[in-house]
Amino acid sequence: MNYKGSCHCGKVAYEVEGELKGAMACNCSICSRKGSLLWFVPRSQFQLLSAQADVGTYMFNKHKIEHHFCRTCGIHPYAEASDPKGNPMAAINIRTLEGIDLGAVPVKHFDGLSL
Ligand SMILES: [Zn+2]
Numbered sequence: 001m002n003y004k005g006s007c008h009c010g011k012v013a014y015e016v017e018g019e020l021k022g023a024m025a026c027n028c029s030i031c032s033r034k035g036s037l038l039w040f041v042p043r044s045q046f047q048l049l050s051a052q053a054d055v056g057t058y059m060f061n062k063h064k065i066e067h068h069f070c071r072t073c074g075i076h077p078y079a080e081a082s083d084p085k086g087n088p089m090a091a092i093n094i095r096t097l098e099g100i101d102l103g104a105v106p107v108k109h110f111d112g113l114s115l
Contacts, residue, residue, distance in 0.1 A: 001018065002015060002016070003016050003018075003020065003097050003100070004097070005092065006077065006096060007076075008075045009072050009073040009075075011050060011073070012048075012054055012070040013048075014048050014049055014077060014078060014092075015046075016045055016046050016090070016097075017046075018039075020039055020100065020105060022039075022105060022107065023037040023039045023105050023108075024040070024107070024108050025110065026038060026110045027109070027110065029060075030058075036076060036095065037093065037094045038092065038093060038094070039092045039094050042087065043089055055071070056070070056071045057069075064081055066079060068080065076093055078093060078096075
């Protein structure tokens, strides 16, 4: 299935391909502040539809994860990182997906992910 998503103002828009079966609520220092619900997909299934210049990037700790946000409205639609095997991954903040029933997506609470 193909999903579309965006930040609040719409400058950062994206498409993602896959089956949304669940999401993760992470309790790390940034996710707990943002309230992101993350869906991990191979990076190849994610496509940014906006100019890279509209996308800000925040990194901290080990600088392994690129936390992307809209430079205009500040919403965080996605992040990029590699999984333990080195495969490029995208973490979609499913709160920024269009047309999904957020309450129907099973959410796992993940403890201790050191993003
Ligand atoms: Zn925006």
